[in-house]
Amino acid sequence: MEKFDLIVIGAGPSGYAAAMRAVDFKKKTLLIERNTLGGAGITNGALSSKTWWELSRDMLAFRKNLKRYGMTPPSAIWKEIQSEVNTAVKEKVDLLNDHLEHIKTDSKYSNYLTFIQGEADIIAEHQVHVKNGNGEITYEGSNIIIATGSRPRHVPELPIDEKHVFTSDGIEQMDDFPESLVIVGAGVIGCEYATIFAGFGKTKVYLIDKGDSILPFEDSDVVEVIERNLEAEGVHIHRNSQLSKMEVKDGRVHYTLTFTDGTVEEFEVEKALVSIGRVPNFEKLWAEAVPIKMGKRGVEDHDTNTTVSNIYAVGDITADINLVNVGELEGRYAVEKIFGKPDKKLVYENISTIMFLNPEVAGVGLNEKMARQQGLNYKVVSLDYSCISRAIAKRNTEGFIKLLVTDDDEMKVLGMRVIGEQASSAIQAVALLISMNKGIEELAECVHPHPSITEGIQESVRALLGKSILKSGLMKNKVSCYCYDCSKEELKAI
Template identity: 60%
Template sequence: MEKYDVCIIGGGPAGYAAAMRAVDFRKKVLLIEKERIGGAGIHNGALSSKTWWELSREAYALRMLCESTHLPTPQHDYQTLKSEVDKAVSTRRELLEHHMHNLNLNSQGDYFHFVRGLGKVVKDRIVSVHTVDGEDIEIEADNIILATGSRPRKLDHIPIDEETILTSDGIENLKEFPKSMVIVGAGVIGCEFATIFSNFGQTRVHIIDKGQRILPFEDEDVVQIIEKNLESKGVLVHRNSQLVEMKVENGLVVYTLEYDNGSKEVFHVEKALVSVGRVPNYENLISAQVKVDIDHRGIIDDLTQTSIPNIFAIGDITADIALVNVGELEGRYAVEKMFGNPVKPLLYENISTIMFLAPEVAGVGLNEVKARDMGISYKVVCLDYSCISRAIAMRNTTGFIKIIVSNDEEMRILGMRVIGEHASSSIEAVALLISMGKGIEELAELIHPHPSIIEGIQECVRMLLNKSMLKPGVLRQSMRCACFVDGELKNVEFN
């Protein structure tokens, strides 16, 4: 029986990152993947959907240009666009495969090993593998990492066939742009696909929202901009609605909604996309005699370590945040925990996120919704993009920068939200300060390139210090200063 220092089941972002970190420690590592290397981080997930988003942005910009110059609006061929998405996916997958297959040549040692097949933990240190060639083998490993990811959640009362009623996994099955589509679920993934299809302008998009607004976990000022932009592209948001029934009749999706007032309404569309979250892949992963604690949310872990000390769980399979960057972070941390002392503790407070909407939304740390739920007293400043020279130069002033700090003299940074162009490139300095537990002074006099969106960060900080160049008392529609104290949000001017 072959023996390894660490065996990793799952070759997605988390598992791959863990394997590469184990190579750094010169450990003998086995990576097992049943299908395609890269997991949902590349296929049917982050990379593929974001490539669709990038293409849709360009299509929308072209559409707006044609309309403003009275030129014919182009129609986009779905299969041509899909081939571009496939190329992006293949480029990344081939890079990882080339790197993986040639790793030992550069490492000057026989550290990394890869098997394509299904892995299962049968004992605390034994993993059985059913390879794609039909061979059954067992290996021994001092440490085991579970990184088998997640899949789209399905609902029992919706007949998902991945042809007419789809999950995000079935998007690649489309042959052309549907004339109409309903999206079940108004969270991030649902809103991203609503953005993508409405950007192309060839699909009438409906989105079902149980509450009063989409993205219920996000701040209202962010949601207002996203909703306004979606509706300007013809997206119909079914607010305060409950899906009573969805079925396929004569090749069309027929769905019935019941509203809060008790009324019902029936709609007909070509396709449906069910986007109601994801569930962990842990079925048939662990034998019954291996007592790893699991609940409905995933494998229970304590900073990646399960109830069995030498078995670790990382990425979407756990109950933690299901993001590619989080999975990679957890993978690296788990290996460092095994073979060395991690330089820093595993923290989730400064994780940066991007929502690929219109416009894009980037965030780190707490937003106002979360801070209020936690009962935190905070100060908040918000600067509209109309006050930022770069946004004016881009002729796109939709958006704002918002910084949230503790309501004390220290003004420790709690979180930040940016919505607008270049949002994702605007948050890293703040993310670093959050991880360091620092206040805002470091940003106050930092010289940013001009003109740039990130100059708005400096102006926000100066607002907190009551020394901004533009004065909130004058530009009340573009600058906001407020405090949340004793359950009430009050507009103020900080001294």
């Protein structure tokens, strides 16, 4: 039986990152993947859907710009766009495969990594059985990392067939733009696909939202902008509605909604997308004799450790945050715990996120809703994009920067949300401050390139410090600063 220092099950973002970190430690590592190298982080996931979003955003901007000059825009062609997305996915998969091939032939790394494709299951605490087209074999591992990811959640009440009623696994494989599409679920993924299809201008989109606003975890000012833009592009949001029935009749999707006011309505569309969360891939992954404990949302882990001392869990299979960057972070961290000592504790407070909407939304740390739920006093500044020269130059001033800090002399950063053009480029400096538990003065006098979106962060910080160029409160809805007293549940301008 061949022995390894580490066996990694799953070669998605977290598993691949873990294997490569083990190579850094010069440990003999076995990486096993059941399907496509790169996992859902590339196919039917982060890379593919974001490529669709980029192309959709380009098409939306193209249509608007041509309209400005009185010209008729061309129609989007599904097959051409689908081909471009497939090319992007292939480029990334080829990159990973090429990287593995180079590792095989490089004397510096070749002794430390073996990659195989096959179905793996943990038959004992130090043994992994692999089955593929070449047969079956068992390997021994001093340590094991489970990184098998997740898949879209199914419920028996919905007739998901990936022909008429899709999940994110199948929606990108349609033959053409549907003339109408209903999306079940108004969370991040549902809203992203609503943005994508609305942006191409070929599909009437319906979005089912059981509450009175989409993205229920976000602050109302962020949601208001996203909802306004979705509706401007023709998306119909079924607010305060519960899906009570869905069925496929004569190749069309029929669905019934029950609204909170008691009314019931029936609708008919060509296709449906179900986006109600994801579930971990753990079935038949370990034998009953291996006491790995599962929680409600995934493998129970503490700092990547499972209930078995030499087995670790990272990425979507855990109950932590299901993001590619988080999975990679966890994978690398687990390896550092096994073979060394991590430089820093694994924390999630400074994880940067981006929602691919219209406009994009980037965030780190707490928003106002979270801060209030935690009973925190805070100060907050909001700076409109119309105050930022780069946004003006791009002729797109929709959006704002909102920065939360502690309501004390230190003014440590609690969180930030940026909604607007190039939002993701503005977030990282603040994420670093959160990870360092620092206040905001470091950002106040930092010299930013001009013109840039990040200059808006500098002006926001200056406003909180009382030394901004654009004085808070003088221009309504442009620059505002206020503080929140949790004991009184009261906002006051400052």
